[in-house]
Amino acid sequence: MRIGVLGAGNMADALATQWARKGHEVRIGARTPGKAVALAERVGHGSAGGTLRDAAQFGDAVLLAVWYDGVRDVLREAGPLAGRVLIDCTNPMGPPFERLRTGGGPSAARRAAVTGARVVKAFNLCPDSVWRMTPPEFGGRPLGVPLCGDDADALAAVRTLVTDLGCVPMDGGSLERAGLLEAATAFMVGLWVAGEDPSAMLPPPEYSGVPRRTGA
Ligand SMILES: NC(=O)c1ccc[n+]([C@@H]2O[C@H](COP(=O)([O-])OP(=O)(O)OC[C@H]3O[C@@H](n4cnc5c(N)ncnc54)[C@H](OP(=O)(O)O)[C@@H]3O)[C@@H](O)[C@H]2O)c1
Structure with a gap:
């Protein structure tokens, strides 16, 4: 897959x-292209760095990985994205994790x-240190990654990218539910910060009170 990355952090x-x-x-593209070039050199494997527009127009899938406050400007700089798969890992939050931005x-x-x-x-749910693990696995169990989106082909593409990390994609429902995932993340990070x-x-799911779905 051709992947454009917006951000060099x-x-x-x-x-x-x-x-x-x-x-x-x-x-990789960044508002300071030199940072994207430097990151691409570290990433290797034929990656290249440049402007936000270079990266956005290159990717079949485009990862949005900048601070929430910069998203609007970055998307404007990126140029047309209609129809493109856009993977949003941003978290509109910050200390003291009491409300979303x-x-x-x-x-x-x-x-x-x-x-x-x-x-x-x-x-968006786990820190970059987890995404650097090969694979992200805890107690012998691969990490689950919830996905929220409305387009079946886009979800299929992102499921592939999740699997490539050694993780397990989880059905997080429609894009409407992304706000719940953003809020859940902020709440969870607040717990981590509090040492919990x-x-x-x-x-475990059998204690959730929700009847288990049975296979067809
Ligand atoms: N790090 C994590 O553990 C983690 C986990 C899950 C989700 N996230 C989310 O992922 C996103 C990226 O986080 P990160 O940890 O990669 O951040 P980072 O290492 O601080 O890098 C931030 C990137 O955003 C760019 N940026 C910041 N403000 C900008 C603005 N106003 N306009 C244009 N570009 C701007 C920076 O460009 P410059 O270098 O030019 O400043 C840099 O490329 C954030 O939304 C964060 O909430 C982070």
């Missing part, structure tokens, strides 16, 4: 490195969808 580094190793063609309005993912791109919310272990609050 930690998330861009972690995910671009994994996908390039798996044989995907990666082009989306201010009760549409989710970050919904806002990115105004470009006409086929947005899939993914990879969020994994301890989740019972």
